[in-house]
Each structure stands twice: as structure tokens, then as C-alpha cells.
Amino acid sequence: MNLNKAMIIGRLTRDPESRTTTSGQAVASFAVATNQVWKDPQGQRQERVEYHNIVAWGKLAEICSQYLNKGKQIYIEGRLQTRDWEGQDGIKRYKTEIVADSMIMLDRAGSSSGPKKDADVENQDNGDDVKKEDVPF
Numbered sequence: 507m508n509l510n511k512a513m514i515i516g517r518l519t520r521d522p523e524s525r526t527t528t529s530g531q532a533v534a535s536f537a538v539a540t541n542q543v544w545k546d547p548q549g550q551r552q553e554r555v556e557y558h559n560i561v562a563w564g565k566l567a568e569i570c571s572q573y574l575n576k577g578k579q580i581y582i583e584g585r586l587q588t589r590d591w592e593g594q595d596g597i598k599r600y601k602t603e604i605v606a607d608s609m610i611m612l613d614r615a616g617s618s619s620g621p622k623k624d625a626d627v628e629n630q631d632n633g634d635d636v637k638k639e640d641v642p643f
């Protein structure tokens with residue numbers, strides 16, 4: 507049995523970058539920061555930030571590009587994927603990303619960085635299209 511599942515809650519560190527592949531597929535990429543807070547043995551508050559690269563495809567990418575921006579708090583669910591390539595200097599490079607399957611906006615109405623309402627959007631890999639009027643905000 508295998509399982510590749512990633513679930514994070516954090517804030518966008520930048521606006522999504524969107525593009526379209528040569529085959530016409532929408533893709534959006536952005537980063538989300540998550541914080542871990544704890545007290546060390548001396549009782550001092552410690553904090554560590556992790557940055558996660560996110561990639562969304564299809565209708566989910568279009569929705570992320572349209573409604574997300576820097577500072578918004580979101581829940582992302584997806585799978586981990588590592589890409590590799592050779593840089594111009596000949597050195598092999600790696601990048602691990604979360605390929606998003608679903609996204610929930612967590613900011614509340616009236617917050618400075620929040621959307622009008624929460625939204626729960628899933629990537630439609632089964633061929634069903636998400637219509638703009640189906641998005642609850």
C-alpha cells in the first residue's frame with residue numbers, strides 16, 4: 507500500500523503566477539508559509555517557518571489565479587512531487603512541490619486579506635468542469 511498525501515494550512519507568500527501550457531492547460535504556482543511554534547527548554551518561544559511550493563492545474567489553477575493573493579490564509583490538499591532538471595551550469599537540481607487537488611480559502615469576510623466567503627474547490631480530474639457560477643463567492 508502507498509500513500510502520498512500533503513495537507514497544509516498557511517498563508518500565501520506571493521501572488522499566484524499563472525500560465526498556460528502549449529496544450530492549453532492552465533497552471534498556477536505559488537508558495538505557502540507554515541509556522542511551527544514551540545517553547546525551548548528555557549521557556550523561550552521559538553518559531554520556524556517552512557515554505558511550500560504549490561502547483562495547481564486546470565480549473566483549480568484558474569480559480570487560484572483569480573481569487574488568491576499574497577497574505578491569504580488557505581488550506582491545500584494534494585500530493586508531493588519532485589522534479590529534476592539540469593541547470594545551465596550542468597548541475598542537477600531538484601524541486602519538491604505540492605500538486606494541489608483541493609483548496610479552501612480560510613480568511614473570513616471583512617478581513618483585510620480575506621475573500622467574501624469561504625470556498626472549497628476541488629480539482630476536477632474526472633472530467634467535470636467547475637463553472638464560475640458554481641464557486642460560492
